[in-house]
């Protein structure tokens with residue numbers, strides 16, 4: 362191979378590389394062992410990119426900007442005199458900082474007296490810049506030694522790569538911490554503002570963690586401020602039901618590290634693990650005085666006769682344990698629901714659209730308008746009833762008229778998403794009625810009571826749940842001036858202030874219990890705007906990736 366003088370200018374490097382490639386290419390032709398692999402390596406795009414980066418750096422070194430003056434701040438007085446703003450003075454001062462290369466943090470000198478077992482210790486200096494350290498400590502109660510308990514993902518300590526869980530801390534800012542309480546150690550480190558120096562004995566064998574990516578939907582609320590058992594309140598992360606969390610570390614069986622998807626913080630926070638949260642919830646549940654089951658206190662029964670759903674929940678015989686998704690039971694079972702990103706394939710069945718909201722908010726109005734907008738695309742599900750058909754009604758159009766016996770059979774076989782009794786007749790929306798619409802390639806739009814949510818959230822229907830929320834009282838008064846409310850007695854009358862207050866109260870309860878299931882919230886202020894929002898949400902649900910329970914996609918996985 363021909364050799365060239367080693368020249369580190371970019372063009373020289375590129376020349377060397379192309380010579381080498383040419384040489385290797387010839388060897389490929391001669392069938393020399395390994396030449397093919399080498400050739401593909403040298404021609405790989407990443408090597409070319411690396412070379413480009415190198416070229417850029419070289420160019421920057423050659424053309425590095427030179428300071429205009431050594432001390433430009435001297436011009437400030439002149440600038441001020443001429444009426445320029447302090448911003449210009451600040452610019453000049455920044456110029457000087459760069460010109461004098463005065464931007465490196467000033468670190469304290471490394472102590473001269475190093476202990477004999479010097480190899481075992483490490484001095485770590487971190488520039489805090491008002492950020493939290495991103496590590497927690499613990500004390501060995503027998504020896505009094507202080508250890509790094511955990512390093513928070515994305516925090517200062519982790520980014521430095523110098524502190525690890527299990528490292529023994531000997532000194533902080535020159536203070537020996539052996540025998541100190543963790544709170545005292547925190548006090549010492551809290552006192553330092555610029556830099557902080559640790560003397561540590563690094564852990565000898567750092568465990569290797571193969572963390573898999575895990576995303577969950579919180580099914581409960583959590584606040585570190587209200588949890589006396591959290592190892593470090595400041596490192597804790599609060600979350601609300603419905604938040605999507607990325608679990609970044611499950612090393613500790615009790616305290617996980619997580620990031621909130623909606624937040625743009627690079628730093629993770631501590632949250633209780635599933636098992637710990639379950640334990641806390643059980644303890645809390647047992648500590649509460651007896652209250653009637655929340656499932657029997659469903660807020661805001663609807664007044665309209667949509668399926669007569671308002672109807673006595675007591676007659677629906679729904680088993681709370683299997684069906685009620687409210688916070689009182691299902692979150693006790695599972696405080697986190699594993700979720701995955703799901704994008705419906707254009708050839709797959711559409712996702713079921715389910716609307717819910719407090720009575721009178723306009724769920725039915727919005728549903729009706731959506732279907733009217735394009736009946737070829739949107740359709741409701743035909744309900745079943747045991748009542749006799751009226752003159753104008755047709756089987757399969759208004760209702761599927763059925764005998765009490767076959768209705769009971771359907772209940773027994775779990776074929777209803779929801780059902781209830783009104784004036785001695787049974788009414789219900791069946792899974793098959795929904796599937797019939799979906800199988801015809803249409804988007805099925807139904808409105809439901811919160812009790813039905815669990816039965817909609819299945820692999821089969823993949824319901825997208827839209828919560829219709831009332832706007833402020835003020836806005837309700839102005840937007841509903843011309844509207845009529847349907848009362849329990851089928852009387853239409855104008856809305857009163859009490860109706861709005863009742864609606865807001867029902868909304869508050871519904872949100873506090875079921876928020877975790879809402880895929881979208883629409884505030885129904887101006888009807889026209891709400892319709893547009895609904896249409897957009899429905900389109901997004903069908904065409905854009907959404908978070909759905911992992912069990913829908915991997916039906917065998919535990920959700």
Ligand SMILES: Nc1ncnc2c1ncn2[C@@H]1O[C@H](COP(=O)(O)OP(=O)(O)OP(=O)(O)O)[C@@H](O)[C@H]1O
Nearest residue numbers: 663664665720721722723724725726844845886888
């Ligand atoms: N944004 C809005 N602005 C003005 N009027 C509205 C708006 N939304 C709904 N309405 C009117 O409010 C009344 C109640 O609406 P709707 O029947 O849809 O309520 P609902 O949520 O289905 O509750 P219920 O089941 O108890 O009837 C209707 O007269 C409807 O036209």
